[in-house]
Amino acid sequence: MADWGFLGAGSIAASSLAPAVHAAHGPRLHAVAATDPRRARALDPARVYTDYGELLDDPAVDIVYVALHNSAHRPWVERALRAGKHVLCEKPLGLTAAEVAAMTATARASGRLLVEAAWNRWHPRTRDLEGLITRGAIGTVHSVTARFDGLAPAPGNYRLDPALGGGALYDVGYYAVSAALAAFGWRAPRVVRAEQDHWRPGSADSATRVLLEFPGRGTAEVGCSLLGAVAETFTATGTDGSITLAPPAYCAGSAPSALTATGADRRHYPAQNPYRLMVEAVDAAVGGDTAAHLVPLAQSHLIATTLDAVRGHLARGDG
Structure with missing residues (x-):
């Protein structure tokens, strides 16, 4: 049973993580730090701070959840780890693979747990x-189609600003890219083609389309956008069949969902709270449960490496 502290009280913290901590068995929301104390109090913690550093100095906080904009992840993750806190950080963990590697090294040096909050993975x-593919239920995967089209950001939202780590690729593209990597057994791909659209010159990407090649295995068509036409699709095809996730492919939770695999019955899942499952798993791991399900940092690093490769391809104008 651990005491949690939140850095940030934005929409995800308010709508998903705070309710998950309150509903979970064991964790307690001890403190929230936010520039607006009213937003912090709305999450119903025991304590409210307006200075992030003060929360990190609170000896009662065991686990810090970092809910800040993407470009603030690395500095506050590393400060929290060096303060002796375990950390759950919103995805993407870092803006680059180098950032993820640096945070991983800091976690290792501090002897503290660091987990990327890719909540759908729980x-x-x-x-x-992931288990069906690993066990060869559809043979060897040779093609994937993965797409996530999300809501358009409101004016002033950090997702519009490339300096803050905004854009469709970092946001909803993360889910589609990670699903493609999982389908190919977490192998490193080569970027064959990449295209981006922008809301306006100088803004972050409003849409990205990528073709990834997994040498000797196959390809993945990955697309994402933040233009308002919401859609989530995923299909992996192998030598012995295919697996399709019924929409929404990535953000299932509050409603029942399904998975269809060739040669197997359609699997149905009741409404879930993956945020709560994630919180409980991290809390259990901090308490010494070695069987608790966590997203490996090696996978977080590969996702970041792949996003680096996409951005590098675009910067070179390779098409």
Whole structure:
């Protein structure tokens, strides 16, 4: 049973993580730090701070959840780790693979747990998908189609600003890219083609389309956008069949969901709270449960490496 402290009280913290901590068995929301104390109090913690550093100095806080904009992840993750806190950080963990590697090294040096809050990875359907593919239920995967089209950001939202780590690729693209990597057994791909659109010159990407090649295995068509036409699709095809996730492919939780695999019955999943499952797993791991399900940092690093490769391809104008 651990005491949690939140850095940030934005929409995800308010709508998902705080309710998950309050509903979970064991964790307690001890403190929230936010520039607006009213937003912090709305999460119903025992204590409210307006200075992030003061929360890190609170000896009662065992686990820090970092809910800040993407470009603030690394500095506050590392400060929290060096303060002796375990850390759950919103995805993407870092803006680059080098940032993820640096945070991983800091976690190792501090002897503290660091986990990327890719909440959908705790959903039973996502875990079944990865397990079925690993066990060869559809043979050897040779092609994947993965797409996530999300809501358009409101004016002033950090997702519009490339300096803050905004854009469709970092946001909803993360889910589609990570699902493609999982389908190919977490192998490193080569970027064959990449295209981006922008809301306006100088803004972050409003849409990204990528073709990834996994040498000797196959390809993944990955697309994402933040233009308002919401859609989430995923299909992996192998030598012996295919697996499709019924929409929404990535953000299932509050409603029942399903998975269809060739040669197997359609699997149905009741409404879940993957945020709560994630919180409980991290809390258990901090308490010494070695069987608690966590997203490996090696996978977080590969996702970041792949996003680096996409951005590098675009910067070179390779098409």
